[in-house]
Amino acid sequence: MEDFMRGYFVSFEGPDGAGKSTVLKEVLAKISPRLKPQYLVTREPGGSKIAEKIRDIILDPANDKMDAKTEALLYAASRSQHVEEVIKPALAAGKIVFSDRFVDSSLAYQGEGRGLGIKEVKQINDFATDKLDPDLTFFLDVAPEIGLKRIEKLRPDQEDRLEQENIAFHKKVYAGFLKVRDMYPDRFVTIDATQPIEKVVDQVISVLEQRMPEIF
Numbered sequence: 553m554e555d556f557m558r559g560y561f562v563s564f565e566g567p568d569g570a571g572k573s574t575v576l577k578e579v580l581a582k583i584s585p586r587l588k589p590q591y592l593v594t595r596e597p598g599g600s601k602i603a604e605k606i607r608d609i610i611l612d613p614a615n616d617k618m619d620a621k622t623e624a625l626l627y628a629a630s631r632s633q634h635v636e637e638v639i640k641p642a643l644a645a646g647k648i649v650f651s652d653r654f655v656d657s658s659l660a661y662q663g664e665g666r667g668l669g670i671k672e673v674k675q676i677n678d679f680a681t682d683k684l685d686p687d688l689t690f691f692l693d694v695a696p697e698i699g700l701k702r703i704e705k706l707r708p709d710q711e712d713r714l715e716q717e718n719i720a721f722h723k724k725v726y727a728g729f730l731k732v733r734d735m736y737p738d739r740f741v742t743i744d745a746t747q748p749i750e751k752v753v754d755q756v757i758s759v760l761e762q763r764m765p766e767i768f
Contacts, residue, residue, distance in 0.1 A: 570693070
């Protein structure tokens with residue numbers, strides 16, 4: 553991490569329907585009373601006023617003609633604003649930042665899923681974030697077929713533009729996540745997201761306690 557950062561950065565990754573948002577919410581409900589430092593919960597794309605507006609453009613199903621490079625650049629633009637306005641100040645203040653998705657999602661979705669290349673998308677995001685990486689990344693592992701069925705059940709007829717992509721795209725994305733995980737073995741912790749949510753939450757908390765005993 554850069555010298556200006558004193559906090560701790562935790563990201564949650566996984567394919568659509570992995571349950572990242574729900575798991576993060578449940579984890580914080582259990583650990584927040586015990587956390588010594590202040591913490592911040594954020595998400596991508598989005599996390600700040602400008603970044604959220606870019607999110608609306610990216611995920612709007614009406615924008616079905618969006619070019620893959622445009623998509624990748626919009627994600628990077630949203631992320632740059634998010635990092636400068638929200639994440640860097642929080643880390644500089646010594647806070648723990650919990651983010652629902654970060655750069656790894658772009659490497660999987662645009663790099664592998666859209667076929668732009670993981671290396672190429674990483675270069676765009678290195679520029680956007682000043683090469684900021686999380687300290688710890690939880691990969692909630694679930695097959696794309698299962699994840700998409702969850703979304704269909706929980707939010708029928710409310711899928712965003714990427715969720716509406718065909719299964720072949722989502723399989724590429726999943727393969728991309730596995731490649732990215734192998735790129736950062738020290739940072740990634742894989743959690744079986746097909747387990748009951750209580751087990752997923754408990755496993756995440758166990759890892760946090762092991763990796764960051766000083767914050768509890």
